[in-house]
Amino acid sequence: MDIESLLREWDGEDVFLHHDALTGAFIIVAIHSTRRGPAAGGTRMKTYPDLTSAVQDALRLAGGMTFKFAAADFAMGGGKAVIALPPSFDTRERTGLLKRYGALIKQLGGLYYTGPDVGTSSADMDIIAETGAPYVFARTPLAGGAGDSGPITGLGVYHALRATCEELDGNPSLAGRHVLIQGIGSVGWTLAGLLKDAGAEVSFSDIRPEAAEQGKSIGLRWVPAEELYSTRCDIFAPCALGGILNAQTIPQLNCRAVAGAANNQLATPGDADRLLARSILYAPDYICNLGGAMGITGIEALGWTREQAEARVAAAVTQTLREVFALSRAQGISTDRAARRIVERRMEKGRDVQGA
Numbered sequence: 613m614d615i616e617s618l619l620r621e622w623d624g625e626d627v628f629l630h631h632d633a634l635t636g637a638f639i640i641v642a643i644h645s646t647r648r649g650p651a652a653g654g655t656r657m658k659t660y661p662d663l664t665s666a667v668q669d670a671l672r673l674a675g676g677m678t679f680k681f682a683a684a685d686f687a688m689g690g691g692k693a694v695i696a697l698p699p700s701f702d703t704r705e706r707t708g709l710l711k712r713y714g715a716l717i718k719q720l721g722g723l724y725y726t727g728p729d730v731g732t733s734s735a736d737m738d739i740i741a742e743t744g745a746p747y748v749f750a751r752t753p754l755a756g757g758a759g760d761s762g763p764i765t766g767l768g769v770y771h772a773l774r775a776t777c778e779e780l781d782g783n784p785s786l787a788g789r790h791v792l793i794q795g796i797g798s799v800g801w802t803l804a805g806l807l808k809d810a811g812a813e814v815s816f817s818d819i820r821p822e823a824a825e826q827g828k829s830i831g832l833r834w835v836p837a838e839e840l841y842s843t844r845c846d847i848f849a850p851c852a853l854g855g856i857l858n859a860q861t862i863p864q865l866n867c868r869a870v871a872g873a874a875n876n877q878l879a880t881p882g883d884a885d886r887l888l889a890r891s892i893l894y895a896p897d898y899i900c901n902l903g904g905a906m907g908i909t910g911i912e913a914l915g916w917t918r919e920q921a922e923a924r925v926a927a928a929v930t931q932t933l934r935e936v937f938a939l940s941r942a943q944g945i946s947t948d949r950a951a952r953r954i955v956e957r958r959m960e961k962g963r964d965v966q967g968a
C-alpha cells in the first residue's frame with residue numbers, strides 16, 4: 613500500500629505531515645473524527661521501516677481513538693500522532709524535537725489534544741506542553757497533570773479480563789486462571805500485578821531482555837518468544853504492539869480468549885472471523901484499553917477524582933463488553949463486528965447531541 617491509496621481510502625477527516633529538518637524525523641497528526649468533540653489521542657514515537665508504515669500506523673491508531681471514546685460514551689473525538697524517528701536518531705535531540713512538536717500542536721489550535729503512547733511518557737508530555745499547552749493530557753503531577761496513563765489503562769484491562777471470564781463460564785474471578793501477557797511495559801506491568809493479587813497464574817513474554825528479569829522478580833513465568841502463541845493458557849493478553857492476531861498466529865493459539873491492551877491487535881478485520889471460527893472469544897482492543905484515554909481526560913478535563921475515574925473506567929469497560937458479547941452471541945457475529953455496531957450507534961447519538 614502506498615501513501616496515496618492509504619489517504620484516499622481512509623475514512624478520517626484530516627492528516628498533517630511535518631518533516632523535522634533538524635533531525636530528519638517525520639511527524640504525522642491524524643484527525644479521524646471530531647464528530648463527538650475535539651480529536652484526542654496519544655503520541656507514538658518510534659522508528660518505522662518507512663514513512664508509509666508510519667502513516668498507516670497513525671491512521672489506524674486515530675480510528676481506534678474515535679472508537680474508544682465513543683465506546684466510553686465520552687464527548688471526545690479520535691486522533692493520533694506518530695513521530696517517526698530516523699534510524700540514526702541521536703537521543704540528545706529528543707527534547708528539541710518534542711518542543712517543535714508541541715509548537716505544531718499549538719498551531720492546530722485545539723483540533724487535536726495529545727497524550728502519551730508507546731515511546732512517550734508523562735515527562736515527555738511536560739516538555740511538549742511547554743509549547744503545546746493547553747492541548748496536552750497526562751503531564752506529570754508536578755507539572756499539574758494526572759500523571760502516567762499506564763496504571764488506569766491496566767485497571768481497565770483487568771476489568772476486561774473479568775468480563776471475558778464471566779462470558780466464558782459465568783464466573784468473572786481470575787483466581788486460578790492462567791493468563792499469558794505479551795509485553796510487560798507500562799500497561800502490561802500493572803495488569804500483571806492486579807492479576808497476581810487476584811490469584812491468577814501469570815506468564816509473560818517480552819522482547820526487551822531486561823524485562824525477563826523484571827517479570828521473574830515478581831513471580832511471573834517467562835515464556836520464550838517462539839512459544840508465545842502456542843502456549844496453553846486461559847487468556848492471551850496482548851499488551852505490546854498491534855497486528856499480532858493474523859493468519860499465521862491465530863491457528864497456533866491455544867487459549868480460550870484474547871483480551872489485552874495493545875491497540876489494533878487484529879491485522880485485518882477478517883481476523884476477527886478467524887478467531888470466531890476457532891471459538892476463541894475476542895474482547896475488542898479499543899474497549900479493553902479505553903481506561904487511559906477515558907480516565908486521564910476525565911480527571912483533567914472533567915475534574916473527576918482518581919477514585920471516580922477508576923470506578924467509571926471499570927464500569928464502562930465491563931458494561932460495554934457485556935453488551936458486545938451479548939450481541940455477538942445473539943446474532944452469531946464476531947465480537948469485533950458487534951462492537952462496531954454498538955459504537956456506531958453511540959456515534960449517531962453523538963451527532964444528535966451536538967446537532968451536527
Ligand code: PHE
Binds near residue numbers: 653749902904908
Ligand atoms: N495511549 C492512549 C491510548 O491509546 C492515549 C491517551 C492517553 C490519550 C492518555 C489521552 C490521555 O488510548
